[in-house]
Structures are given as C-alpha cells and as structure tokens.
C-alpha cells in the first residue's frame with residue numbers, strides 16, 4: 001500500500017490531467033497540437049542546443065514540454081507518476097507525429113522502471129513541492145546523468161512561495177524552511193481555478209534554496225549556476241500582471257524572487273559535440 005501522501009497526490013494529479021487537457025491559457029492543447037512550443041524563454045536560453053541529445057524530463061505531466069524538446073531535436077523521455085498523464089502524453093506523441101518515450105513511475109522508483117544515462121535531465125515549474133525528500137531525489141537525478149551530463153531545473157522560488165497579498169501589501173504567510181508537509185483539501189488548480197475535484201487532497205513540501213542546492217552537491221553534482229528572477233510563470237499572487245513575454249510581476253516591485261533556475265553537471269569526460 002502506497003504511503004498516504006503518494007496515493008493522494010497521485011490521485012489528484014491523475015484527475016487533473018483531464019482538467020488541464022481542457023484548460024485554455026496555461027495549457028492550450030489545441031495550440032500545442034498546431035505547433036506551439038510550451039517551452040519558455042528562460043529554459044530555452046539556459047538549456048541551449050538539445051538536437052541529437054538524450055533528454056530525461058522528470059514530472060512531465062502530459063508531456064507537452066517533453067514533446068516540445070523533441071520538436072527541437074532531443075531524444076526525449078518523459079516520466080510522471082499519474083497513469084492518465086502518461087496515457088495522454090503517448091497519445092499526443094502519436095497524434096502530432098513527434099516520437100518520444102514516456103514512463104509511468106514515481107520519481108523515487110525510477111531506477112527500477114527505466115534504464116540508461118542521459119545527456120540532459122530536465123525538470124520544471126511546480127515539481128519540487130511534491131517531493132518529501134530532496135536528497136533521494138538528487139540521487140535519482142545523478143543516477144540518470146551520463147558523465148559530463150547536465151541537470152537543469154527551473155522552478156518557483158521558495159521565497160515567492162511563502163508570500164501572499166494581504167490588504168495591498170505582500171506578507172510572509174508561512175515558514176521559508178521545510179517544516180513538514182502542508183496537507184490541503186481544496187478544489188481548483190493553477191490552470192483552472194473553478195475545477196471541482198473528487199480527489200482534492202494534496203501534500204506539499206516547502207524546500208529552501210539551500211536544501212535544493214545542497215542536495216545536488218551531496219549527490220556529487222557540480223553547480224554551474226543559480227539564477228533568480230523577480231517574476232512568476234503564472235499569476236501566483238492576485239496582484240500580479242502579465243508582461244508581453246508571458247511572465248507575471250507584482251506591479252512596481254522587482255525586489256523579490258518568484259522564480260529560480262539552476263544548472264549542474266555530473267563530473268566526467270566532456271560530452272562529444274553534436
């Protein structure tokens with residue numbers, strides 16, 4: 001029997017697949033099928049050329065980013081623990097004629113479900129809060145990286161995650177540091193605020209920036225950079241407004257981070273150039 005957090009999070013994410021597949025805005029499946037890339041300017045600039053490289057995408061949801069990397073020429077493999085997400089990702093791959101592999105697995109059990117080493121391990125936007133144990137996650141990342149391979153993460157910033165709008169001011173609403181799971185039962189999601197869910201309980205963890213960085217260092221990776229950005233990838237706070245590049249800002253403020261990115265490498269012989 002899976003642990004409660006795993007069972008309830010998986011059930012909620014499984015149900016959200018159909019909700020998000022219908023959602024306009026954040027996901028917009030029809031535009032994706034017509035050729036729109038779901039990759040954003042930050043990861044496109046920072047990951048760089050992927051043509052001919054093997055790329056493992058952790059927590060891929062229903063695979064639009066995985067398939068977008070494949071459209072850029074990567075040999076892409078997506079992983080998610082929600083069966084409905086993997087079913088839809090495989091259907092999309094066939095429908096748009098873009099080959100990619102998809103594996104249904106808890107990220108913590110991936111070594112039992114997937115073989116091989118990858119040039120790039122990629123994960124993005126809303127992934128870390130579902131993981132109770134970053135050191136074990138970082139070991140999974142390191143396990144799947146080829147020597148010289150690159151790990152890339154772009155994620156909501158843990159400082160931005162604890163901020164809320166209150167009476168026209170931004171205030172700190174909870175601990176910046178991990179104090180154990182926050183268990184919430186609530187309908188709706190970031191892509192459809194009005195969705196009514198049968199499986200509406202989620203278990204989430206707050207991880208500080210040092211927890212993320214140190215877990216990767218302890219797994220043997222070399223940190224190449226950490227970047228912080230004063231904008232979010234979705235309207236995380238009610239006061240946020242969207243810029244022309246699709247990033248969300250608190251008006252007249254650029255003094256708090258809402259997004260960070262990180263690149264790390266597995267030490268080893270340099271990769272051949274493609």
Ligand SMILES: C[S@@+](CC[C@H](N)C(=O)[O-])C[C@H]1O[C@@H](n2cnc3c(N)ncnc32)[C@H](O)[C@@H]1O
Nearest residue numbers: 013059061065080081082106107124125126130
């Ligand atoms: C916010 S979504 C990621 C969004 C993604 N950037 C995208 O392209 O849509 C988080 C994903 O993590 C997956 N997930 C959560 N916990 C997981 C776990 N332990 N193992 C594997 N996948 C997990 C969920 O099923 C969900 O698809």
